[in-house]
Amino acid sequence: MIYITRRERFNAAHRLFREDYSDSRNLEVFGKCSNPNWHGHNYTLFVTVKGEVDPATGFLVNLKDLSEIINQFVIEKLDHRNINVEVDFMKGKLASTENLAIGIWNELKTPIDQLGAALFKVQLYETENNFVEYLGEE
Amino acid sequence: MIYITRRERFNAAHRLFREDYSDSRNLEVFGKCSNPNWHGHNYTLFVTVKGEVDPATGFLVNLKDLSEIINQFVIEKLDHRNINVEVDFMKGKLASTENLAIGIWNELKTPIDQLGAALFKVQLYETENNFVEYLGEE
Amino acid sequence: MIYITRRERFNAAHRLFREDYSDSRNLEVFGKCSNPNWHGHNYTLFVTVKGEVDPATGFLVNLKDLSEIINQFVIEKLDHRNINVEVDFMKGKLASTENLAIGIWNELKTPIDQLGAALFKVQLYETENNFVEYLGEE
Amino acid sequence: MIYITRRERFNAAHRLFREDYSDSRNLEVFGKCSNPNWHGHNYTLFVTVKGEVDPATGFLVNLKDLSEIINQFVIEKLDHRNINVEVDFMKGKLASTENLAIGIWNELKTPIDQLGAALFKVQLYETENNFVEYLGEE
Amino acid sequence: MIYITRRERFNAAHRLFREDYSDSRNLEVFGKCSNPNWHGHNYTLFVTVKGEVDPATGFLVNLKDLSEIINQFVIEKLDHRNINVEVDFMKGKLASTENLAIGIWNELKTPIDQLGAALFKVQLYETENNFVEYLGEE
Amino acid sequence: MIYITRRERFNAAHRLFREDYSDSRNLEVFGKCSNPNWHGHNYTLFVTVKGEVDPATGFLVNLKDLSEIINQFVIEKLDHRNINVEVDFMKGKLASTENLAIGIWNELKTPIDQLGAALFKVQLYETENNFVEYLGEE
Numbered sequence: 045m046i047y048i049t050r051r052e053r054f055n056a057a058h059r060l061f062r063e064d065y066s067d068s069r070n071l072e073v074f075g076k077c078s079n080p081n082w083h084g085h086n087y088t089l090f091v092t093v094k095g096e097v098d099p100a101t102g103f104l105v106n107l108k109d110l111s112e113i114i115n116q117f118v119i120e121k122l123d124h125r126n127i128n129v130e131v132d133f134m135k136g137k138l139a140s141t142e143n144l145a146i147g148i149w150n151e152l153k154t155p156i157d158q159l160g161a162a163l164f165k166v167q168l169y170e171t172e173n174n175f176v177e178y179l180g181e182e
Numbered sequence: 183m184i185y186i187t188r189r190e191r192f193n194a195a196h197r198l199f200r201e202d203y204s205d206s207r208n209l210e211v212f213g214k215c216s217n218p219n220w221h222g223h224n225y226t227l228f229v230t231v232k233g234e235v236d237p238a239t240g241f242l243v244n245l246k247d248l249s250e251i252i253n254q255f256v257i258e259k260l261d262h263r264n265i266n267v268e269v270d271f272m273k274g275k276l277a278s279t280e281n282l283a284i285g286i287w288n289e290l291k292t293p294i295d296q297l298g299a300a301l302f303k304v305q306l307y308e309t310e311n312n313f314v315e316y317l318g319e320e
Numbered sequence: 321m322i323y324i325t326r327r328e329r330f331n332a333a334h335r336l337f338r339e340d341y342s343d344s345r346n347l348e349v350f351g352k353c354s355n356p357n358w359h360g361h362n363y364t365l366f367v368t369v370k371g372e373v374d375p376a377t378g379f380l381v382n383l384k385d386l387s388e389i390i391n392q393f394v395i396e397k398l399d400h401r402n403i404n405v406e407v408d409f410m411k412g413k414l415a416s417t418e419n420l421a422i423g424i425w426n427e428l429k430t431p432i433d434q435l436g437a438a439l440f441k442v443q444l445y446e447t448e449n450n451f452v453e454y455l456g457e458e
Numbered sequence: 459m460i461y462i463t464r465r466e467r468f469n470a471a472h473r474l475f476r477e478d479y480s481d482s483r484n485l486e487v488f489g490k491c492s493n494p495n496w497h498g499h500n501y502t503l504f505v506t507v508k509g510e511v512d513p514a515t516g517f518l519v520n521l522k523d524l525s526e527i528i529n530q531f532v533i534e535k536l537d538h539r540n541i542n543v544e545v546d547f548m549k550g551k552l553a554s555t556e557n558l559a560i561g562i563w564n565e566l567k568t569p570i571d572q573l574g575a576a577l578f579k580v581q582l583y584e585t586e587n588n589f590v591e592y593l594g595e596e
Numbered sequence: 597m598i599y600i601t602r603r604e605r606f607n608a609a610h611r612l613f614r615e616d617y618s619d620s621r622n623l624e625v626f627g628k629c630s631n632p633n634w635h636g637h638n639y640t641l642f643v644t645v646k647g648e649v650d651p652a653t654g655f656l657v658n659l660k661d662l663s664e665i666i667n668q669f670v671i672e673k674l675d676h677r678n679i680n681v682e683v684d685f686m687k688g689k690l691a692s693t694e695n696l697a698i699g700i701w702n703e704l705k706t707p708i709d710q711l712g713a714a715l716f717k718v719q720l721y722e723t724e725n726n727f728v729e730y731l732g733e734e
Numbered sequence: 735m736i737y738i739t740r741r742e743r744f745n746a747a748h749r750l751f752r753e754d755y756s757d758s759r760n761l762e763v764f765g766k767c768s769n770p771n772w773h774g775h776n777y778t779l780f781v782t783v784k785g786e787v788d789p790a791t792g793f794l795v796n797l798k799d800l801s802e803i804i805n806q807f808v809i810e811k812l813d814h815r816n817i818n819v820e821v822d823f824m825k826g827k828l829a830s831t832e833n834l835a836i837g838i839w840n841e842l843k844t845p846i847d848q849l850g851a852a853l854f855k856v857q858l859y860e861t862e863n864n865f866v867e868y869l870g871e872e
């Protein structure tokens with residue numbers, strides 16, 4: 045049983061706010077992250093998969109395949125996008141790093157299963173000081 | 183003669199586009215950076231000042247003072263902001279890293295002079311792969 | 321169930337030694353880390369908390385609150401301090417990275433509980449080559 | 459129960475290929491990593507050991523001892539070497555990061571036991587974008 | 597006058613040796629870098645160009661164009677290659693970081709001129725501890 | 735003409751203060767850096783030398799020799815030391831990063847000349863946010 049992790053990156057705009065809150069209440073709860081004119085981040089994503097080494101290749105998975113899946117199902121939807129406005133799997137959700145990490149997990153679960161490995165962890169850095177990890181635990 | 187550099191960071195949204203271009207021409211010239219719904223970055227700023235060591239303190243400048251100037255004149259205007267919409271010194275300019283570095287230089291020139299040092303360089307990282315340097319050269 | 325991590329930093333002096341050892345025995349056991357005139361480090365601290373996402377905010381915890389707790393209970397006591405001499409929760413303990421990580425855990429456990437999350441891990445880097453992790457396991 | 463991690467680095471050449479495959483099949487399966495003229499990496503290795511803090515020293519293990527073990531059993535065999543050709547514990551194995559991490563685990567298991575700690579994890583970075591973790595799990 | 601820098605990376609094998617030296621003399625002069633079975637590195641390349649900001653775009657150069665030139669003229673020739681054996685512009689030269697940086701400068705000079713900017717600096721990291729800079733100075 | 739840079743690191747204690755100031759005046763001028771019980775840092779030092787590539791070796795200088803000089807003349811004097819108390823070339827000087835960089839330059843100038851290269855720059859990081867550069871300019 046081994047774990048392999050692939051790093052990918054995307055740059056996106058977002059805003060933390062609730063439509064049912066006034067601007068001043070959003071400011072109180074979410075601080076400057078609620079700016080109605082948006083702000084953005086260079087997000088760094090680490091995707092960890094788990095499984096057994098294939099004796100024929102020495103690989104758990106081919107990293108080229110893993111990278112392509114992450115790009116197709118996650119990066120292309122998020123990179124240079126507005127997370128609140130343009131990302132299908134974040135519609136109706138608060139654009140927090142927590143929800144984004146869970147959303148990315150849900151996007152990747154099935155295609156990584158089909159690759160023959162198990163998705164183990166999604167780790168998402170918003171800045172060098174903050175990151176979220178989701179392991180699919182209830 | 184010595185050089186001292188202070189790192190500060192800000193997270194902002196922006197968009198590369200010209201109002202006199204159609205969306206399709208903006209896409210052609212600026213690529214995905216022209217997305218009308220914005221995207222964003224964790225910008226990293228290095229400000230280098232130059233001068234002589236004060237024998238009374240061993241300092242070129244007090245880094246606390248330098249950091250406060252950078253925060254007052256630059257970071258507070260940019261952090262969690264939309265560069266195209268909300269930043270006074272970028273009004274009417276293309277929000278490229280080049281123009282942003284020059285704008286930051288112009289903001290910092292006078293207050294750093296008043297601190298008793300000379301602004302030597304503004305270095306601005308947009309991502310880990312791209313950065314701009316401006317030394318005030320014509 | 322999700323995990324969120326906050327990075328904070330502090331710069332401190334310390335020394336590894338036992339009062340009941342001679343200087344030469346301290347040198348033998350602790351090497352140059354036993355220097356009676358002290359040395360120091362830029363410590364980097366990662367605090368991971370665990371819990372459920374609050375549907376009202378999209379947050380596990382507000383990172384501003386988490387950062388304030390870490391600063392109040394840990395950073396203000398350690399930053400620009402002498403760990404052996406000035407830090408209440410390290411009194412009478414060897415100032416190793418291991419003991420420091422455990423001490424930080426004990427400082428943070430209660431206030432993080434009161435924030436509505438569970439402290440999951442304290443990770444403490446002494447240098448880029450060495451770090452300790454403590455998860456509260458007996 | 460505490461965890462301590464030591465980082466070490468080595469630079470090595472390798473090639474991903476099977477002798478029973480043609481060059482074109484190797485290229486198809488392993489891509490440019492199959493180049494018959496070799497390529498190489500700056501590998502970064504993190505070795506995590508687990509155990510209890512010794513009250514006499516404040517240490518789980520003396521990091522100098524841990525570093526010496528990693529250097530003797532792993533780094534000296536790999537640094538500035540060709541992994542396929544010169545490394546005894548990789549003979550007959552595909553030189554993938556997965557197999558290399560498992561090989562390093564097997565080299566370190568016994569000497570770290572003898573140090574009085576338990577080997578917990580081997581983490582091996584091939585590039586800044588890819589790393590493997592092995593915890594000795596079947 | 598502004599400077600913009602693009603980072604690119606490549607992984608390659610090499611060996612430091614002279615054909616007219618014996619193996620033992622090569623070992624004496626070049627140390628473990630002379631290993632006849634090769635070793636390798638993750639090289640990190642920073643290419644800095646200099647010029648004026650185009651008022652029509654806010655760019656010195658389009659970074660996509662700059663990246664394509666670096667990839668076409670440098671990375672494709674070096675990545676997953678053996679520098680001594682397979683790289684046309686290094687034929688007959690000692691595969692030191694110094695010579696490699698100069699070779700990269702010579703490859704990039706003309707195509708970057710044609711892009712409308714001036715090549716200012718090639719910076720090449722062999723490891724995190726060593727890098728070379730070449731500015732085209734005689 | 736080429737430039738080569740070697741990174742070395744040291745961990746040291748220091749304090750910013752003047753003996754002719756009261757504790758309260760030291761606190762006012764130097765802030766928490768004046769703590770009488772010391773604090774410390776992981777300093778990172780980059781030493782850049784300049785010269786011509788030796789056609790016989792492809793080297794400007796042998797990095798092993800450069801590293802040994804930096805270790806003999808600088809690192810051994812500073813690592814795990816108290817900069818104010820134990821470092822001969824800092825005696826009677828304020829232990830600021832500026833003065834330390836100049837002191838390191840003066841230590842390295844002659845031995846690097848004797849190596850057949852010219853010392854070009856000393857760059858010294860005190861933290862990830864602050865660094866000083868000294869080029870020997872009056």
